[in-house]
Amino acid sequence: MSLGERLLQARPPEKPTLPALKPILAATERVLQRWPDVVPNPPERDREQLVLRMKAHLDQNRWDGVQMSLVSAAARALFDEVRRQRSDLAGLRTFYLEEIRASTSTTFLGAMISVYLESFVPNAPHTRDLAEALHEIRHRMGARWRMLIDSVPEILRPDAAPDAIARKMVGMKNPCADLKELGLRSPHAPGLMDFAHLAYVARLEPHLSARVELDRLFAWLKPDGQASARMSGASEAIDAVLGHWRTSNPSDDDLSFLTQSLVGLYDDPRVQRGGAWAGVASDRLAVIMRWLTGENIRFFMDVVSAVEDSHMWEPRRRFWLKLHAQRRIDAAWVAFSPSGALYARRMLASRGTRGVLNYGRQSAGGARVNTSLLILKSGSKIIVEGSHSYKVHIFRDADPRAPTLYQQEYDCERIRLTPGAEAKAHLGDWQSWVEERI
Structure with missing residues (x-):
């Protein structure tokens, strides 16, 4: 058989199988999530010494053995809020700016643009200085940073960068993921992204009565896989969401969605007085307190x-919700018996809202072991409603013996025996008796 005949009979070589890319991409993403930038973030206790070490090298013009990790970490400390205006460090800041203009190291330049982004304050002197130096050598940046600058040309303009990013975010379906694609690997990082967040919220605010925009905002505040919600600018985001509802209410479905979303992100403002809620405007805070009051009455x-x-129970539901709709109930809190708490946990789990609606515990035993309580505030009065033939009790709010709202534990027998309250069984026209006293 000739060589030609053998070649005709030979099987064509099999095409090589390409490796699966998904595991590689997933592994890359995990690395970037854990170490999003090359710049070390030194603890505060080490920052001063890092800066002084770099200053000593500069003063002595001695650079043998100086590693890029020291240069980068010291830069982050040098331009932080504590040190960026210190006059004794002016020479070191000038040195870094000159090195930016002279360097061809993409590692160093990448570190310095990270420092610029993290220390960003609109039109602050250090921000302008870093922006000018980085703008001059933008063509020498690594591929990631050139892509970011091409996508957001204003990124190196201290007067325009936050709003430019916010405009991009408004057009994104998933701002957190899409910003990462542009090269901003830590969209919730401090600095520039704090100001971009505020600009984004301001642009969204007129449209936050629409569910699609609310979904987008909530996904930005706490992206999938992130342990906790964004705290910087959280008060402004809450203000923007609640501002639409100061004089009206959304539909029942939207009200529950908004309440559960905000409490799920930032805890219950009735029991969590600090954090994001501390900066919320009083008229906006009143909105969610009103919503939570209605939700607690319905929950009970x-x-x-x-x-x-x-x-x-159906007449009682109508009565208390009528008073709530008339804005005569200022606040509400629930304390469940053990059997009530068990049912409440199951109900919340079935709704997917476990941990969103908070409640206390009713601890009396004996004949009152199954009694649950609804504690209400109406003007200057505290009202205690209860299950299992428990009378309605009305206290003066100023009475130091009156039960207070938002406690973890209540004893219904102790409340019943507390002097100073008026009490009425649910017989006859008890509703009018309540309305006359609040």
Whole structure:
């Protein structure tokens, strides 16, 4: 057989199989999530010494053995809020700016643009100085940073960068993921992204009565896989969400969605007085307190209606929700019996809202072991409603013996025996009796 015949009979070589890219991409993403930037973030206790070491090298013009990790970490400390205006470090800051203009190291230049982004304050002298130096050598940046500058040309303009990023974010379906694609590997990092966040919220605010925009904002505040919600600028975001509802209410579905979303992100403002809620405007805070009051009344009625078989609960639901709709109920809190708490946990889990609606515990035993309480504030009065034939009790808010809202534990027998309250069984026209006293 000739060589030609053998070649005709030979099987064509099999095409090589390309490796699966998904595991490689996933591994890359995990690395970038854990170490998003090359710039070390030194603890505060080490920062002063890092800067002084770099200053000593500069003063002595001695650079043998100086590693890029020291140069980068010292830069982050040098331009932080504590040191960026110190006059004794002016020479070291000038040295870094000159090195930016002279360097061809993409590692160093990448570190310095990271420092610029993190220390960003609109139109501050250090921000302008870094921006000018980086703008001059932008063509020498690594590929990641050139892509970012090409996508957001204003990134090196201290007067325009935050709003330029915000405009980009408004057009993104998933701002956190899409910003990472542009090269901003830490979209919740401090500095420039704090100001971009505020500009983004301001642009969204007129449209935050729409569910699609709310979904986008909430996904930005706490992206999938992130342990906690963004704290910087959180008060402004909450203000923007609640500002639409100072004089009206959304639909029941939207009200529950908004309440559960905000409490899920930033905890219950009735029990978490600090954090994001500390900076929320009082008129906006009043909105969610009003919503939580209604949610707690409905929550209480749903649970006790299920655990206590009585025809009385539907009229009671209508009565208390009527007072709430009339803005006569200022606040509400629930304390469930053990059986009520068990049912409440199951109900919240079935709704996917476990941990969103908070409540206390009713601890009395004996004949009152199954009693659950609804504690209400109406003007200058504290009202205690209860299940299992518990009378309505009304205290003066100024009475130091009156129960206070938002406690973790209540004893319904102790409340019943506390002097100073008016009490009424749910007989006859008890609703008018309540309305006359609040």
